[in-house]
Amino acid sequence: MVNWYKKNGRHNLPWRKNISPYSIWISEIMLQQTQVKTVIPYFNKFIEKYPNLEALIQASEDEILAQWSGLGFYRRAKNIYKACRVISENFNNKLPTNINDLESLPGIGRSTAGAIMSIAFNEGHPILDANVKRVLGRYEKISFKTENDKQKKLWLISEKLTPNKRSFEYTQGIMDLGASHCSKSKPNCEVCPVSNDCYSAFEEVTNNISLKKAIQKPTIKLNFVLPYTKNEILMHKKQASEYWESLWIPIDGNKVKIKGNQRYSKIKLNHPLSHLNLDMKIKAFEIDKKYDLDSNLEYKWIKKSKVNEYAMPTPIKKVVSAL
Numbered sequence: 637m638v639n640w641y642k643k644n645g646r647h648n649l650p651w652r653k654n655i656s657p658y659s660i661w662i663s664e665i666m667l668q669q670t671q672v673k674t675v676i677p678y679f680n681k682f683i684e685k686y687p688n689l690e691a692l693i694q695a696s697e698d699e700i701l702a703q704w705s706g707l708g709f710y711r712r713a714k715n716i717y718k719a720c721r722v723i724s725e726n727f728n729n730k731l732p733t734n735i736n737d738l739e740s741l742p743g744i745g746r747s748t749a750g751a752i753m754s755i756a757f758n759e760g761h762p763i764l765d766a767n768v769k770r771v772l773g774r775y776e777k778i779s780f781k782t783e784n785d786k787q788k789k790l791w792l793i794s795e796k797l798t799p800n801k802r803s804f805e806y807t808q809g810i811m812d813l814g815a816s817h818c819s820k821s822k823p824n825c826e827v828c829p830v831s832n833d834c835y836s837a838f839e840e841v842t843n844n845i846s847l848k849k850a851i852q853k854p855t856i857k858l859n860f861v862l863p864y865t866k867n868e869i870l871m872h873k874k875q876a877s878e879y880w881e882s883l884w885i886p887i888d889g890n891k892v893k894i895k896g897n898q899r900y901s902k903i904k905l906n907h908p909l910s911h912l913n914l915d916m917k918i919k920a921f922e923i924d925k926k927y928d929l930d931s932n933l934e935y936k937w938i939k940k941s942k943v944n945e946y947a948m949p950t951p952i953k954k955v956v957s958a959l
Contacts, residue, residue, distance in 0.1 A: 637805075637806050637809040637810060637813070637829060637830065638799075638802050638805045638806055638809060639829075640809055640813070640829035641805045641806070641808055641809030641812060642805065644812070644816075645805075645808055645809060645812050646672075646808075646812050646815075649663075649672065649676070650663075650676060650679055650680055650683070651663035651679060652808070655755065655756060656756065657731045657733075657752060657756040657757070658688055658689045658692075658731060659683065660751065660752050660755050660756045661731060661744075661748075661752055661756075662679065662682060662683070662716070663675070663679055664748045664751050664752060665712050665715070665716060665743060665744075665748065666678060666679055666682075666707065666712070667765075668709070668712060668748070668765075669709055669910065670707065670708065670709065672815065674707070675707070678704070678706070678707045681703065682703050682704070685703050686703070689720075689723070689729065689730070689731060690729060692716070692720055693720045693723065693724050693729055695717070695720075696717075697714065697717040697882065698882075698946075698947065700713050700714075700716060700717050701713050701714070701717075701882055701883065701947030702944070702945055702946055702947040704947065705883075705944075705946075705947045705948055705949075705950070705953065706950045706953070708909075708950075709910070710880070710881065710882065710883060710947070711743075711881070712743060713947075714881075714882065715742040715743025715744075716743060718742040718743070719741040719742045719743055719744065722740070722741055722742065723741070731752075733757060734753075735749045735750065735753050735759075735761055738752055738753065746764070746791075747762075747763045747764045747765050747768075749761070750762050750763040750764075750807075751763045751765070751807060751811075754798070754803040754804060754806070754807035755804055755807055755808060758802075758803060758804040759803060760798050760799055760800040760801070760803035760806075761798065761803070762791065762794035762795045762797075762798045763794065763798075763807055763810075763811075764787075764790055764791055764794050765811065765814075766814070767810070767811050767813075767814025767815050767818070768794065768810050768811060768814055769790055769814075770814050770818055770820065771810055771813055771814045771818045771830075772790050772793045772794060772797075773790065774818060774823070774834060774835075774836035774837070775793075775830060775833070775834045775835065775836070776789075776793055776835060777835035777836050777839070778790065778793075813828070813829070813830075823837075825837040853908070853909075853911060853912050853913050854912050854913070855912065855913040855914075855915050856879070856912055856913070856914055856915065857915045857916075857917075858888075858914060858915065858916045858917070859888070859889040859890060859916075859917050859919075860885070860886035860887060860888065860889055860916060860917070860918045860919070861886060861887050861888075861889040861892060861894055861918075861919050861921060862886040862887070862918050862919065862920040862921065862955070862956075862959075863887075863894055863921045863923050863926075864920060864921070864922060864923070864940075864959050865922075865923055865924070865925060865926050867939060867940055867941075868926055868937040868938060868939055868940065869937070869938050869940060869943070869956055869959060870887065870926070870929075870935060870936075870937055870938075871884040871885065871886065871887075871935065871936055871937075871938050871946070871948075871956075872884065872885055872886065872887045872888070872933050872934065872935045873934045873935070873936070875934070878911070878912070879909055879912065879914065880949055882947065883947050883948055883949055883952075884936075884938070884946045884947060884948045884952075885948065885949065885952050886918055886952065887929075887933060887935060888933075889919065891933065892929055892933070894919075894921050894923075899921065899922045900919045900920055900921040900922065901919075901920050901922075902917065902918070902919060902920075903916075903917070903918040903919075903920060903955055904916065904917055904918075905918065905951050905955070907949070907951045916951075918955060920955070920959060940956075940957075940959070943956055943957060
């Protein structure tokens with residue numbers, strides 16, 4: 637695995653060019669449930685804004701969310717903010733250097749902590765992200781559905797195979813192997829460096845392993861109103877919720893009444909999330925001048941020129957930017 641990684645690994649990934657505990661932490665959080673090709677531009681933008689931990693610790697939650705805007709799974713960004721508070725209060729503004737302290741930070745579980753320790757500090761700790769689950773599940777012919785017993789077996793295998801030396805290369809190698817040759821649907825066993833010892837490759841059953849059944853996601857219907865003037869847009873900061881928490885979105889049309897001119901356009905959007913689908917109808921009202929709402933909602937008139945400074949879901953930002 638180590639030799640394969642040296643020759644074939646994805647050495648040009650931006651977080652691997654100048655490796656630091658900070659850059660590995662941010663990249664690992666971004667890579668949770670998100671593909672590498674999607675993460676790269678967001679990582680570059682994030683690091684340009686916050687090049688080190690000291691800069692990030694100074695940022696507010698809203699600023700971090702705005703920088704994260706478009707990447708999705710915003711709880712990750714909120715956990716980064718929370719982790720910064722813990723690092724500032726308990727670890728003298730430095731990322732912890734042992735795995736137990738890393739796991740104490742919000743958003744960092746065993747696998748993420750193991751990746752940081754292995755890649756940034758070259759200490760042998762097992763990991764078990766989606767790619768590694770697939771590699772190990774096929775290697776030992778174990779289906780990696782989410783039952784606890786399967787997880788325990790895979791952790792034991794990962795512990796057994798992770799070397800104490802050169803774990804930096806091994807960890808990145810097994811991640812890259814899962815992302816390239818040991819893919820979900822059409823694994824390329826012929827060129828895989830571990831195929832000779834892989835039970836699934838030997839028995840030619842790779843395509844029958846680890847494919848999860850599609851889950852029927854519920855649909856939530858939303859009716860928004862979006863008043864706007866020539867220069868400003870009225871938005872609402874969403875509170876605790878199962879979707880879009882702490883992001884700026886249009887106002888619930890059932891909770892407010894629009895004043896003044898009633899010129900409006902209708903916009904329909906469908907947006908899938910990991911756990912549900914959003915079916916949205918937006919009435920965008922063009923009004924002559926802004927006004928205060930008779931509402932307890934947290935709202936704000938946002939200048940159109942400042943939209944990119946606010947954390948908004950991608951479909952909403954597209955609508956707002958077009959007004």
